[in-house]
Amino acid sequence: MADLETQVVVVGGGATGTAVLRDLALRGIDAVLVERADLGTGTSGRWHGLLHSGGRYVVKDPVSATECIEENRVLRRIAPHCVEDTGGLFVLLPDNDQAFGDAFVEACARTGVPCEELRPAQARRREPLLTPRLTRAFAVPDGTMDGWKLIGGFVADARARGARVLVRHPVVGMERDGDRILAVRARDAATGEDRLIGCQWVLNAAGAWAGRVAALAGGELRMAPGKGAMVVMVGRWVRGVVNDCRMPGDGDIIVPVHQVAILGTTDKETDDPDDNSVDPAEVDFMLDSAAELVPAIAGGRVLRAFSGSRPLYKAGDDDAGSRDLTRAFFVLDHGGRGGPGNLLSIVGGKLTTCRQMAERTVDALVARMGLTAPCTTATTPLPGADQGVHRLAEPLATVERQAGYGELVCECELVSRRRIEAAVDQGATDLDDLRRQLRLGFGPCQAAFCGWRAAAIVDERRPGATEPLANLERFLAERWRGQRATTWGDGAVQALLNQAIYRGTFDLAPAGGGRGTA
Amino acid sequence: MRADVVVVGAGPAGLATAVALAEAGREVRVIARGNGFTHWAPGAVDVLARAGGRPVDHPSDGLPLLPARHPYRLVGEPLLRRALDRFQLLTAAAGLTYEGSLDANRRQVTALGTLRPTCLLPAPAARPLDGRVAVVGLDGFRDFAPELCARGLRAAGHDASARSVAPPPWGHARHFHAVDVARAVDDPGWRARLADRLGPATRGAGVAVVPAVLGLAGGHQAWADLERRVGVPLVEAALAPPSVPGMRLYQVWLARLRQLGGRLQLGFPVTGVEVADGRVTTVVSEGASRPVATRCAEVVLATGGVAGRGIRAGRDGTLVEEVAGLHVEGFGDRMGFFAEGFLDDHPLGAAGVAVDDQLRPLDAGGAPAPGGLRAVGGLLAAHDPTAEGSREGVALATAARVAELLAPDPSPTKG
Numbered sequence: 001m002a003d004l005e006t007q008v009v010v011v012g013g014g015a016t017g018t019a020v021l022r023d024l025a026l027r028g029i030d031a032v033l034v035e036r037a038d039l040g041t042g043t044s045g046r047w048h049g050l051l052h053s054g055g056r057y058v059v060k061d062p063v064s065a066t067e068c069i070e071e072n073r074v075l076r077r078i079a080p081h082c083v084e085d086t087g088g089l090f091v092l093l094p095d096n097d098q099a100f101g102d103a104f105v106e107a108c109a110r111t112g113v114p115c116e117e118l119r120p121a122q123a124r125r126r127e128p129l130l131t132p133r134l135t136r137a138f139a140v141p142d143g144t145m146d147g148w149k150l151i152g153g154f155v156a157d158a159r160a161r162g163a164r165v166l167v168r169h170p171v172v173g174m175e176r177d178g179d180r181i182l183a184v185r186a187r188d189a190a191t192g193e194d195r196l197i198g199c200q201w202v203l204n205a206a207g208a209w210a211g212r213v214a215a216l217a218g219g220e221l222r223m224a225p226g227k228g229a230m231v232v233m234v235g236r237w238v239r240g241v242v243n244d245c246r247m248p249g250d251g252d253i254i255v256p257v258h259q260v261a262i263l264g265t266t267d268k269e270t271d272d273p274d275d276n277s278v279d280p281a282e283v284d285f286m287l288d289s290a291a292e293l294v295p296a297i298a299g300g301r302v303l304r305a306f307s308g309s310r311p312l313y314k315a316g317d318d319d320a321g322s323r324d325l326t327r328a329f330f331v332l333d334h335g336g337r338g339g340p341g342n343l344l345s346i347v348g349g350k351l352t353t354c355r356q357m358a359e360r361t362v363d364a365l366v367a368r369m370g371l372t373a374p375c376t377t378a379t380t381p382l383p384g385a386d387q388g389v390h391r392l393a394e395p396l397a398t399v400e401r402q403a404g405y406g407e408l409v410c411e412c413e414l415v416s417r418r419r420i421e422a423a424v425d426q427g428a429t430d431l432d433d434l435r436r437q438l439r440l441g442f443g444p445c446q447a448a449f450c451g452w453r454a455a456a457i458v459d460e461r462r463p464g465a466t467e468p469l470a471n472l473e474r475f476l477a478e479r480w481r482g483q484r485a486t487t488w489g490d491g492a493v494q495a496l497l498n499q500a501i502y503r504g505t506f507d508l509a510p511a512g513g514g515r516g517t518a
Numbered sequence: 519m520r521a522d523v524v525v526v527g528a529g530p531a532g533l534a535t536a537v538a539l540a541e542a543g544r545e546v547r548v549i550a551r552g553n554g555f556t557h558w559a560p561g562a563v564d565v566l567a568r569a570g571g572r573p574v575d576h577p578s579d580g581l582p583l584l585p586a587r588h589p590y591r592l593v594g595e596p597l598l599r600r601a602l603d604r605f606q607l608l609t610a611a612a613g614l615t616y617e618g619s620l621d622a623n624r625r626q627v628t629a630l631g632t633l634r635p636t637c638l639l640p641a642p643a644a645r646p647l648d649g650r651v652a653v654v655g656l657d658g659f660r661d662f663a664p665e666l667c668a669r670g671l672r673a674a675g676h677d678a679s680a681r682s683v684a685p686p687p688w689g690h691a692r693h694f695h696a697v698d699v700a701r702a703v704d705d706p707g708w709r710a711r712l713a714d715r716l717g718p719a720t721r722g723a724g725v726a727v728v729p730a731v732l733g734l735a736g737g738h739q740a741w742a743d744l745e746r747r748v749g750v751p752l753v754e755a756a757l758a759p760p761s762v763p764g765m766r767l768y769q770v771w772l773a774r775l776r777q778l779g780g781r782l783q784l785g786f787p788v789t790g791v792e793v794a795d796g797r798v799t800t801v802v803s804e805g806a807s808r809p810v811a812t813r814c815a816e817v818v819l820a821t822g823g824v825a826g827r828g829i830r831a832g833r834d835g836t837l838v839e840e841v842a843g844l845h846v847e848g849f850g851d852r853m854g855f856f857a858e859g860f861l862d863d864h865p866l867g868a869a870g871v872a873v874d875d876q877l878r879p880l881d882a883g884g885a886p887a888p889g890g891l892r893a894v895g896g897l898l899a900a901h902d903p904t905a906e907g908s909r910e911g912v913a914l915a916t917a918a919r920v921a922e923l924l925a926p927d928p929s930p931t932k933g
Contacts, residue, residue, distance in 0.1 A: 280851065403693075408660075417660075452629075452666075453663070457663075460666075469630065469670070473861070477859065484858070488831045488833045488855065489830065492824050493825060496866065496904070497558065498860075500555075502861065503904055504907070505559065505560045506628050507630075510862045
């Protein structure tokens with residue numbers, strides 16, 4: 001006997017899973033999404049924030065490039081509030097293959113990615129910190145995207161249309177009868193109790209973790225996650241996205257997003273998608289690579305580094321038939337692969353194309369369900385779309401309009417008390433969830449001043465929901481994890497000053513150490 | 519410019535050194551980048567809260583557990599004791615009363631409701647938490663959450679409850695900081711109106727815990743006056759920076775320095791020293807338009823460790839002393855700087871300049887170099903001010919040691 005009944009269970013609360021959930025909701029198909037942690041905590045919360053123009057792929061992967069520019073336009077239309085229209089440049093350096101410049105221009109024309117060549121002097125007027133060594137520069141419609149905001153928008157829209165979302169409910173099993181999954185067993189992480197969700201279909205959108213989810217259903221899926229590390233700089237450094245104009249490779253991009261610049265990326269094969277470690281050599285490599293494009297960055301302060309697991313899937317020969325779609329992502333029907341007949345896995349892809357992936361996946365599902373329900377996600381705006389594109393100055397303008405300086409809890413990211421209270425009222429009590437929703441503690445001081453203030457507000461608003469100092473200590477530990485490999489110079493000063501506040505003044509004890517009593 | 523002694527740095531170590539030297543009759547000029555840990559730390563005197571990985575209840579008992587090159591071992595316990603005595607006399611004369619002694623640590627209430635160990639407590643933080651504890655905040659004040667504080671105190675076994683009062687009418691609407699409140703409390707009229715609000719909020723309580731904002735300019739006088747008006751003992755809880763109790767201390771040191779003819783130049787980082795015949799002759803600092811050279815007989819470096827910007831930690835694991843390029847033991851690579859846990863003991867926190875027992879910096883070969891140079895406070899190797907809870911104690915003890923060395927014939931105190 002199931003605790004919940006639905007038509008479709010979606011596994012995974014990243015960009016793909018939430019886009020799928022919204023797509024189902026818009027087509028009137030009942031669905032429940034289960035996520036092992038919070039929304040956007042996997043790869044979708046660990047990326048550089050680039051809304052691809054497609055320029056990165058025009059030469060190497062033209063199909064992806066065309067998908068990117070199509071979806072770039074769609075997202076600007078349906079979710080402009082999640083997009084900052086920074087524009088982007090591809091910069092040809094003297095050490096690059098100079099023939100790549102012409103190849104890039106031709107490939108842009110072939111794939112439909114708008115591209116305008118700028119004279120080097122023009123490019124440097126637009127990006128004053130660019131290296132004077134550049135030989136050619138091409139402007140493309142890159143932008144930046146707030147992934148958490150997009151995911152939040154997908155979920156809000158889906159919920160408004162009847163979809164249900166269970167976060168902190170890892171899938172622990174699937175109940176099968178022959179080649180059908182009857183129900184998904186998810187465990188409430190808070191209570192430890194299992195919930196059985198009866199369903200007709202299961203969509204596995206667990207990304208880099210999709211192999212594990214498929215295995216729970218007796219399906220076979222071999223993922224080959226690629227770990228990509230990124231480095232966060234204090235300050236934006238560039239006005240728009242700056243790309244190294246060469247074949248895609250490690251350390252080829254600078255993305256200005258909110259108050260910071262993110263340098264990306266590396267690519268290492270890994271067996272464990274939960275491995276978020278960053279090697280100091282990767283940090284050095286990306287900093288040195290970025291300095292080729294923007295020399296002054298070499299003297300900048302690195303805030304932290306993080307890594308995410310690309311949901312890479314290497315198609316084998318036996319996949320020829322199930323390769324529904326493009327080279328960029330795959331929808332796999334486990335029914336033809338010896339697994340359950342009502343399980344589809346969606347693998348590969350990138351955040352920019354998440355909506356399109358969802359569309360193709362749900363199209364495939366709808367056909368199998370014998371329904372005819374067209375996709376409308378490309379034309380239906382998300383809640384909040386009427387705000388228009390995100391502008392960098394908007395948070396400050398809001399604070400000034402409301403004369404809300406005294407309300408600021410996180411000065412770096414301009415997070416006000418009332419926004420924290422609203423998020424707590426909607427169920428967020430963990431400081432790390434507030435970070436993703438509100439950008440709390442993202443700034444240069446890394447929660448030196450806002451961390452404990454926010455812990456106090458959570459406790460006032462929802463007494464007893466958390467132990468505030470434990471909440472704070474978890475948050476500080478999480479913030480610190482991304483900093484060890486990146487902390488020297490001014491960053492080291494900040495780290496020791498922060499420790500002087502939290503350990504020195506506030507007497508928080510190291511893990512395992514006892515706190516003093518009177 | 520010219521000075522007898524130049525002290526570089528205006529944190530606790532620099533100011534304590536400057537005052538001690540001025541009292542010993544030397545002409546002192548302090549040149550500093552900006553304010554130091556007086557404004558960052560909570561205004562108590564930490565001497566030794568942890569040693570050998572364990573909490574220390576009696577700092578004097580913890581001293582033998584410290585490594586041989588620790589600043590306390592170099593200066594010795596008797597001098598540390600005298601330095602604390604002198605500090606208590608000096609501050610008391612200026613209206614700041616510090617309670618406690620080297621023989622037992624005390625507990626300072628914090629905004630988180632924790633009880634941090636420290637050695638000397640300013641009187642406004644020193645009242646015992648007897649009976650029912652009323653924790654009282656100010657509406658709209660971001661840096662003190664009374665319920666969080668009360669919760670912590672309850673966890674420590676106190677009968678604590680929280681409330682909040684609206685600040686009396688003033689010009690700050692909803693946008694104010696600890697220093698704004700402290701300045702308002704300095705005004706007797708505003709203070710009386712605040713007392714009128716604190717009275718009902720603390721009725722029946724044995725003691726009231728309030729944020730550490732009770733006056734800035736007049737030492738502890740505003741706190742004492744407010745306590746008298748409210749009729750309940752008032753305990754100031756330590757807040758995140760900026761620290762009002764620390765700023766009171768800064769003001770006392772600065773006033774005493776000026777009274778003795780010493781000078782302070784704030785906002786001008788020292789960029790180097792000049793050496794002739796193996797001896798420092800000149801300190802070079804940034805000026806408004808060009809570098810400024812100050813000729814002097816002695817230089818005392820009180821620039822702090824990495825946290826105080828006396829030492830710069832490089833991407834490659836090296837450490838550079840910023841003023842004189844003194845030898846600092848670095849790390850093989852930067853992964854050695856920090857521990858895995860944010861609150862753990864970070865190796866970088868203990869990085870510093872090794873000195874001999876006369877606080878003369880040692881070069882890589884262990885020889886003192888160059889002449890006329892001494893180092894005090896957080897800049898010194900072999901101690902971690904935060905992890906040990908030893909910041910002000912090391913500052914005072916090493917300041918006393920320098921004063922003793924540079925004025926070997928103890929003449930009667932001036933002033």
